[in-house]
Structures are given as structure tokens and as C-alpha cells.
Amino acid sequence: MKILFVIPEVNRAEGYTKEDISYIGFPSLTAATIAGLTPKDVDFEAIDEIVDPLKESDFKRYTDTDVVAISLNMTYKANRATEIAKHFRETGKKVIWGGVHVTSVYDFHRERFEKEIAPFADAVVLEEAELVWPVLIGDLKSGNLKKIYRSLRPEAKEIPSARRDVLNTEPFLVQSSIQATRGCPLNCEFCAVTSFNGPVFRIRDVSSVTAEIKGMLTNSAAKNDGWIDRYKKSLIAFVDDNVAFDKNYFAVLCLELEKIKDEFPAFRWGGQCTLNTIEKTVVLNGKTTRLVDLMKRSGCLTMFIGIESVSRESLKSVGKNFNQPDKFAEQIRKFHDAGISIIAGMIVGFEEDGERVFENIYEFLTKNKVELSLINVLTPLPGTALYRRYEKEGILIDYNWEHYDGRHAVYRPKRMSPERLEKSFFELWNALYGSDVSIAKRLIYPASVWKIMKNPSQAAQIFSRFLINKRYGQIAERIMKSRQNILV
Ligand code: B12
Numbered sequence: 001m002k003i004l005f006v007i008p009e010v011n012r013a014e015g016y017t018k019e020d021i022s023y024i025g026f027p028s029l030t031a032a033t034i035a036g037l038t039p040k041d042v043d044f045e046a047i048d049e050i051v052d053p054l055k056e057s058d059f060k061r062y063t064d065t066d067v068v069a070i071s072l073n074m075t076y077k078a079n080r081a082t083e084i085a086k087h088f089r090e091t092g093k094k095v096i097w098g099g100v101h102v103t104s105v106y107d108f109h110r111e112r113f114e115k116e117i118a119p120f121a122d123a124v125v126l127e128e129a130e131l132v133w134p135v136l137i138g139d140l141k142s143g144n145l146k147k148i149y150r151s152l153r154p155e156a157k158e159i160p161s162a163r164r165d166v167l168n169t170e171p172f173l174v175q176s177s178i179q180a181t182r183g184c185p186l187n188c189e190f191c192a193v194t195s196f197n198g199p200v201f202r203i204r205d206v207s208s209v210t211a212e213i214k215g216m217l218t219n220s221a222a223k224n225d226g227w228i229d230r231y232k233k234s235l236i237a238f239v240d241d242n243v244a245f246d247k248n249y250f251a252v253l254c255l256e257l258e259k260i261k262d263e264f265p266a267f268r269w270g271g272q273c274t275l276n277t278i279e280k281t282v283v284l285n286g287k288t289t290r291l292v293d294l295m296k297r298s299g300c301l302t303m304f305i306g307i308e309s310v311s312r313e314s315l316k317s318v319g320k321n322f323n324q325p326d327k328f329a330e331q332i333r334k335f336h337d338a339g340i341s342i343i344a345g346m347i348v349g350f351e352e353d354g355e356r357v358f359e360n361i362y363e364f365l366t367k368n369k370v371e372l373s374l375i376n377v378l379t380p381l382p383g384t385a386l387y388r389r390y391e392k393e394g395i396l397i398d399y400n401w402e403h404y405d406g407r408h409a410v411y412r413p414k415r416m417s418p419e420r421l422e423k424s425f426f427e428l429w430n431a432l433y434g435s436d437v438s439i440a441k442r443l444i445y446p447a448s449v450w451k452i453m454k455n456p457s458q459a460a461q462i463f464s465r466f467l468i469n470k471r472y473g474q475i476a477e478r479i480m481k482s483r484q485n486i487l488v
């Protein structure tokens with residue numbers, strides 16, 4: 001039996017391209033995880049459309065494939081997923097769907113599930129796949145495939161070692177990803193994590209995580225790559241939503257990562273955490289130790305942090321009060337002092353946001369020298385409490401999933417029109433990334449110049465951040481061009 005696992009990507013100006021991800025991306029672990037759960041006697045091939053988009057003529061090419069598994073995590077890819085499913089079913093393949101969006105739509109928008117997914121699916125896997133995928137494979141083999149598979153949430157020890165050989169990771173800036181934990185119980189109203197992964201935080205055994213990392217580093221060290229490839233392969237992205245949530249686990253993880261860094265000096269890593277991680281301490285050998293110091297020692301290069309807003313009211317409106325704007329400047333400075341750069345997740349369009357929000361965010365990011373920021377329009381994703389609230393309030397105006405990508409206003413904000421929100425969002429994006437001067441204001445300043453003088457290798461890092469910023473500028477320009485109708 002042969003399975004083709006497909007991660008869809010939209011084929012338009014707003015999807016990420018292969019070139020984009022060579023500046024900004026890291027591979028998803030989904031295909032590699034499902035491959036790790038698949039019995040060895042089953043052939044498994046994976047395609048991520050970001051890297052290898054499927055053309056119309058490709059669908060007939062997979063003559064030796066029996067089953068197509070479609071991973072639909074990101075809502076904005078839903079229409080493309082349907083197209084792929086239709087094409088493959090026309091060629092007689094069995095099509096199985098799974099992922100965050102599929103589960104959310106089944107659980108919270110059943111009528112849409114029946115219309116948009118059920119007619120194009122031979123089977124659907126809800127929630128996490130660890131406990132049911134092997135059962136499904138058995139049913140496929142015996143010709144007893146059921147329509148719906150859902151299991152209890154797996155314990156972390158059920159998460160298999162990822163089979164990264166099934167992925168084409170070469171085009172990504174960071175080629176290796178790993179997962180140590182699942183979930184985040186903080187339950188911010190707009191976030192899909194708590195509803196999908198549940199209110200518990202599950203942690204993998206640190207030794208199995210570090211064994212996987214060492215395996216990756218040993219494999220790449222064995223190859224005869226040039227220095228740029230060797231550098232790229234020594235970077236590892238944690239896909240965990242909040243890797244530092246359990247501070248004691250995280251401290252142990254950092255200590256083990258430090259040992260890996262001793263063995264592989266080029267090893268560096270990045271992940272996601274909350275800003276208040278900077279205040280967390282643990283007691284090690286009777287001594288109070290800051291997590292950030294352990295992160296620094298273990299080779300942490302950068303963290304994605306959901307700062308979301310500089311307005312206390314906006315943060316409160318979505319239950320993210322643990323982010324405290326009056327502390328932001330100091331918290332960011334402390335990360336910087338530890339040599340850890342920040343990718344700030346920022347959101348515009350909260351109900352408390354007025355016209356000044358765009359200017360405030362620009363000033364905040366520039367003043368605090370935030371190296372990079374991913375700005376999104378607030379999006380009520382299916383399955384979230386925010387979606388349910390907005391639906392009840394009757395302010396949803398756009399039901400096309402393709403627009404649930406953080407770049408469209410799919411609801412009517414209270415204090416500005418949806419058109420104004422989108423236009424100002426792109427203007428902010430362009431202001432931050434569209435000019436070298438604006439980029440330089442965040443990257444080149446007395447303290448960063450001093451760092452380069454002390455350690456010239458820092459220059460390469462600042463240069464690479466500059467290129468990443470430029471790429472974001474190009475992405476904004478591409479999207480703005482394709483949406484000239486609304487942006488004039
Ligand atoms: C890697 C990643 C990316 C990469 C994508 C790389 C790629 N090639 O796809 C990058 C950085 C580019 C990215 C971008 C975005 N991302 Co992203 N991303 C992730 C992340 C961090 C990790 C995915 C992963 O590897 N998970 C680990 C695996 C093991 O878990 P899993 O994918 O959930 O798979 C399990 C189950 O879901 C299930 N399953 C999943 N698929 C399938 C399929 C089958 C057939 C079966 C049986 C089972 C199954 O089984 C697996 C094992 O249990 C997730 C968060 C997360 N922790 O999952 C967000 C996540 C997928 N992203 C998300 C979003 C919103 C985005 C953005 C749209 C954000 C934005 N607005 O900027 C952008 C896209 C921008 C654009 N327009 O292009 C959301 C999606 C929510 C939604 N409903 O839309 C997530 C869930 C984060 C979140 N909680 O908000 N992302």
C-alpha cells in the first residue's frame with residue numbers, strides 16, 4: 001500500500017512561496033509525525049505544496065498511490081484542500097482528511113463540515129492522530145475503513161520520533177523542526193491551541209527529544225556540505241506553542257540542550273514562549289536561576305512571542321491580561337541583553353482598537369528595537385471562543401475560509417470599517433518593512449554596533465535579519481499589488 005500525504009498551500013499572491021520560506025520558514029512536523037506512526041510495510045511519500053505545488057497534470061501522475069492523506073491545519077487552506085481531494089478522488093484514490101481545521105469544523109460548524117469536507121472524504125481523523133492512525137491503517141488493509149476516527153488525547157510518550165526523511169526540507173531557512181510539548185492551557189480567546197490540544201500541557205521525555213536532536217545534528221555533520229548549509233542545518237525550530245510553559249521541565253530541557261551545544265558548537269535553536277518567561281526562575285542546586293540565562297547558555301537564538309497589542313484594554317478583551325504593556329519595554333530589553341532576538345506576534349483590529357493602533361505599534365516596535373514582527377488582522381478562527389462570540393454578536397461578514405489568513409478583516413470591527421482596517425494593516429506592514437531606513441532603525445543602533453565590534457560574527461546575524469525584513473517587505477508589496485481594488 002502507498003500513501004501520499006499532502007499539505008496544501010493556496011496558489012495566489014497571499015500564500016507563502018518556496019522563495020519566501022527560504023528566508024522565513026521552517027518545516028511543519030505533521031507529515032514526519034504521521035510517517036513515524038505508519039507501519040514500515042506501507043510506502044509513505046509527503047508533499048508540502050509550499051515547496052512542491054501540485055499542478056493540474058500532476059494528479060494523474062500518482063498511479064501507484066492508493067491513499068491520499070490531506071493535512072488541513074490552517075483554515076485559509078480549506079478551499080485548496082477540497083480541490084486536491086476532488087482531483088484525487090476522480091482518479092480513484094481514497095482520500096483521508098485530518099488536522100486542526102478539520103476537527104474545528106466537525107466539532108463547531110457541523111453543517112459546513114457536511115458540505116465542505118464530508119462529500120470529499122473517505123475517512124476523517126479528528127484531533128491528534130497518534131492513537132488512531134495505526135488502527136486506520138489496519139482498517140484500510142482489511143477493507144473496513146470507517147468514516148470518522150477520533151481517540152482520546154494521546155499522552156506525550158505516544159508521540160513518535162518524526163521521520164524527517166519523508167520531507168523535502170532543503171528549501172526552508174531552518175530545515176529541522178522538533179516538538180517537545182503539546183498544548184498551552186492559557187486559552188486566549190482568539191487562539192486555536194487550547195481548543196484543539198485541550199486544557200492540559202503534555203511534555204515529552206527530555207531524553208527522547210534530545211536524542212532526536214542529536215540524531216539530526218549527527219546526520220547533517222556526516223554530510224559534506226558547504227558552510228552555509230552546515231550553518232542552516234545546525235538551526236532547530238521547536239514547533240511547540242509555548243515551550244516554556246512548565247518552567248521546571250523547560251529548565252531541564254535547556255540544561256540538556258546546553259550539553260548538545262557543547263558537543264555540536266554550531267547548534268542554535270528558536271521557539272515560542274510568552275513574554276513573562278523573562279521573569280521566571282527555577283532553583284538549581286540551591287541557587288535561584290533565571291530561565292533566560294539557561295536559554296542563553298543552551299544556544300537560544302530567537303523566540304516568537306505573542307505580544308499581540310500595546311493596549312491593556314485590547315489584551316483584556318481577549319483574555320490575555322498576563323501581557324502587561326507597562327512591562328513590555330523592560331521585558332524585551334532583558335531578552336536582548338541575553339542575546340535573544342524577538343519575533344513579535346502583533347494583532348490589529350481588536351474591538352478596543354481605534355485608528356491610532358497602527359502608529360502605536362510602529363512606534364513600539366521601532367523604539368524597542370524588535371527585530372521582526374508578524375502582524376496579523378485579528379481572525380476569529382473556527383473552533384475558538386472568539387468565533388462563537390462574534391457569530392453571536394452578528395459581526396462576521398465573510399465566511400470564505402480562504403480569507404481566514406490574518407490578512408483580511410472577516411468581521412466588522414467596532415471602531416473602524418473593515419476596509420480601513422485592512423488598508424491600515426498593509427500600510428503598517430509596508431511602513432515597517434518597505435524601506436531600508438525603517439528596517440535599520442530596529443536593527444542598527446549603538447548597542448548592536450557595539451555587539452558587532454566585540455564579536456564580528458554578530459554582523460552576519462544582523463545582515464540575515466535585514467534580509468528577512470526585506471523579504472517581508474516584498475511579501476507585503478506582492479499582496480498589496482494583488483489587492484489594489486481595496487487598497488486604493
Ligand atoms: C510549522 C507551522 C507553520 C509554518 C508552516 C510550514 C508548512 N510547511 O506548513 C509557518 C511558519 C510558515 C506557518 C505559518 C502560518 N501559520 Co502556522 N503553524 C505551524 C505550527 C507551529 C507547527 C505545525 C506542526 O508541525 N505541528 C506538530 C504536529 C505534530 O502537530 P499537528 O500538525 O497538529 O498534527 C497532528 C494533528 O493535527 C493530526 N493531523 C494533522 N494533519 C493531519 C492529517 C491527517 C491525514 C491525519 C490523519 C492527522 C493529521 O495528527 C498530528 C499528530 O497528532 C502550528 C502550531 C502547532 N503547534 O501545531 C501552527 C499553525 C498550524 N499555524 C497556524 C496559522 C494560523 C498560521 C498562519 C496563517 C499565521 C499567520 N496569520 O501569519 C501562517 C500562514 C501565513 C500565510 N498566509 O502563508 C495555526 C492554524 C490555525 C487555523 N485554524 O488556521 C496553527 C495551528 C497555530 C495556532 N494554534 O494558531 N505555520
Ligand code: SF4
Pocket residue numbers: 184185186187188191192193194241242274306
Ligand atoms: S499563550 Fe499563546 S499559545 Fe497559549 S493560548 Fe495564548 S495565544 Fe495560544
